[in-house]
Amino acid sequence: MILLSVQGRGAIYAVLLFLICVIIVHGVKLAKIGYRTLGKKLPPEPPPKQEKPPEPVYYIVEKKKKRSKNEYSEPKRIKFH
Numbered sequence: 001m002i003l004l005s006v007q008g009r010g011a012i013y014a015v016l017l018f019l020i021c022v023i024i025v026h027g028v029k030l031a032k033i034g035y036r037t038l039g040k041k042l043p044p045e046p047p048p049k050q051e052k053p054p055e056p057v058y059y060i061v062e063k064k065k066k067r068s069k070n071e072y073s074e075p076k077r078i079k080f081h
Helices: 006-038
Strands: none
Touching: none
C-alpha cells in the first residue's frame, strides 16, 4: 500500500537530507569552536567586592507656578468692503 506518490516521497527525502546536512554543518562548527577553547584558561575570578549601604535618593521637585491671567483688550471690529 503506497501512501505517498513518488513526488511526495522525494520531497520528504529532500527535506530530511537538508535537515541532516544542516545539523552536521552546525555540529562541525560548534566542535571547532569547542576545540579552540580547550587550550585557553579562564581568567581568575576577581575577589568579591564589599557591599556598601545604598545611598539615599533625592528627588528634585519644582514648585508649581501660578498661571498669569491673560488680560485681553476689547475685540477689534473688522470691516469688509
